[in-house]
Amino acid sequence: MPGTCVIGLQWGDEAKGKLVDILTEDHDIVVRYAGGANAGHTVVFGGQTWKLSIIPSGILREGVDCVITGGVVLDPAKVIEEMDGLESRGLRMHGRLRISDRAHVVFPWHVVEDRLLDGSLSDGGAIGTTGRGIGPCYRDKVGRSLAIRLGDLYRGDFRDKVAHVASFKNRLFASWPTNSAAPLDADEIHSRYAGYAERLRPYVVDTTAHLLDAVEAGRRLLFEGAQGALLDIDHGTFPYVTSSNSSGLGVASGSGVPGRWVDRVIGVLKAYSTRVGGGPMPTEQDNATGVHIRERGREYGTVTKRPRRCGWFDAVAARYSARLSGVDELAVMLLDVLGGLDELRICSAYEIDGRRTTQFPSQIGDLEKAVPVYETLPGWREELDAVRSERDLPANARRYVDRIAELIGRPVSIVSVGPDRAQTIIRDPEATRRPWHPQQPANA
Ligand code: IMP
Numbered sequence: 001m002p003g004t005c006v007i008g009l010q011w012g013d014e015a016k017g018k019l020v021d022i023l024t025e026d027h028d029i030v031v032r033y034a035g036g037a038n039a040g041h042t043v044v045f046g047g048q049t050w051k052l053s054i055i056p057s058g059i060l061r062e063g064v065d066c067v068i069t070g071g072v073v074l075d076p077a078k079v080i081e082e083m084d085g086l087e088s089r090g091l092r093m094h095g096r097l098r099i100s101d102r103a104h105v106v107f108p109w110h111v112v113e114d115r116l117l118d119g120s121l122s123d124g125g126a127i128g129t130t131g132r133g134i135g136p137c138y139r140d141k142v143g144r145s146l147a148i149r150l151g152d153l154y155r156g157d158f159r160d161k162v163a164h165v166a167s168f169k170n171r172l173f174a175s176w177p178t179n180s181a182a183p184l185d186a187d188e189i190h191s192r193y194a195g196y197a198e199r200l201r202p203y204v205v206d207t208t209a210h211l212l213d214a215v216e217a218g219r220r221l222l223f224e225g226a227q228g229a230l231l232d233i234d235h236g237t238f239p240y241v242t243s244s245n246s247s248g249l250g251v252a253s254g255s256g257v258p259g260r261w262v263d264r265v266i267g268v269l270k271a272y273s274t275r276v277g278g279g280p281m282p283t284e285q286d287n288a289t290g291v292h293i294r295e296r297g298r299e300y301g302t303v304t305k306r307p308r309r310c311g312w313f314d315a316v317a318a319r320y321s322a323r324l325s326g327v328d329e330l331a332v333m334l335l336d337v338l339g340g341l342d343e344l345r346i347c348s349a350y351e352i353d354g355r356r357t358t359q360f361p362s363q364i365g366d367l368e369k370a371v372p373v374y375e376t377l378p379g380w381r382e383e384l385d386a387v388r389s390e391r392d393l394p395a396n397a398r399r400y401v402d403r404i405a406e407l408i409g410r411p412v413s414i415v416s417v418g419p420d421r422a423q424t425i426i427r428d429p430e431a432t433r434r435p436w437h438p439q440q441p442a443n444a
Pocket of ligand 1: 131134
């Protein structure tokens with residue numbers, strides 16, 4: 001039985017965790033297929049807040065299994081910390097969580113390397129990583145000779161492997177002019193990670209085989225994207241991206257489950273844009289509008305607590321990432337945050353070197369030069385947090401959502417007006433074929 005995939009269409013933090021949590025009801029297994037502890041998911045229900053980084057948010061629903069696949073880079077300390085936190089709040093992990101023996105492991109040297117290397121782009125800029133060692137771990141995976149996978153932690157030569165890599169990294173770091181870190185202690189690292197391996201042993205399996213068996217047995221999978229499509233290593237705003245395929249393209253390679261098993265792709269968008277870290281963001285509002293969005297939307301990083309850069313909705317970027325991820329329908333999140341603004345803007349084209357285009361540029365230099373071409377729409381004053389149906393949305397809010405759907409060319413099936421599960425408007429499939437605001441002419 002085919003599955004569902006939830007993909008962020010911007011630069012991450014699109015509130016995918018909330019959506020995954022809602023959709024989990026209709027699925028048997030929630031699958032995390034890329035990234036690592038750089039992601040942060042917040043789910044609120046029943047007055048309680050749950051913050052997850054690497055364990056899929058499906059863990060909050062009894063009866064649903066969760067899988068962390070081999071496409072993920074795994075910091076065992078972080079997973080264990082998260083497991084302990086969930087268990088202390090009464091959630092059962094055992095028999096429900098599976099972690100791939102193919103997952104590459106984040107070691108202390110990756111975190112050192114992340115700190116040393118960020119900021120060394122040739123133009124002096126910084127990617128502004130989360131500092132969790134994600135990029136260096138993926139770099140070692142691709143390089144192979146210094147890589148250690150979770151399955152390796154159970155092999156007799158694990159101690160030798162750690163000694164080999166630690167000695168190589170120590171020589172590398174010693175030659176680094178800005179390095180002030182103490183040399184890595186291979187014995188200490190080995191014994192700490194051997195401890196993690198024991199704690200994780202009951203959960204470590206071949207998740208590819210497990211998932212292939214599951215789809216053949218008719219179990220419904222829900223693939224949970226991390227970060228956003230614009231941070232995709234191959235198709236995002238390189239080099240200001242993360243190190244994995246965070247768009248929908250990463251589902252198959254990260255999980256080992258062919259794309260033909262996914263028959264519903266939901267693209268998740270904030271009603272505006274945010275970005276953390278470096279890199280161009282054409283619609284950024286470094287002004288009162290940006291502050292309004294940041295404060296109402298509580299736009300501070302879940303993982304790093306950094307204030308997020310905020311701006312108007314960018315339909316050029318969103319249309320590109322929706323096409324890239326094969327999106328069927330859209331979920332527009334955080335619509336309530338835009339309340340109280342007299343006018344709203346949507347970027348519907350870029351001007352680059354005096355030429356107007358609706359194509360998202362492949363080269364970072366072009367994106368840096370892009371001047372947004374805005375449409376202005378009327379705002380609304382009403383608070384939306386108590387709205388539970390499409391009918392009760394202010395007309396201008398419906399008009400705004402409709403315009404997003406038109407510009408991207410995909411229907412909006414879900415709108416979120418607050419962090420709680422209950423603050424969600426889900427349209428029936430028939431209704432998604434109609435515009436939200438029937439007075440709005442198509443392609444206006
Ligand atoms: P890294 O993934 O830690 O290497 O960071 C690379 C870039 O991706 C930086 O700009 C980060 O801020 C951004 N990034 C990584 N994970 C997330 C996320 O979950 N949400 C938003 N941005 C992220």
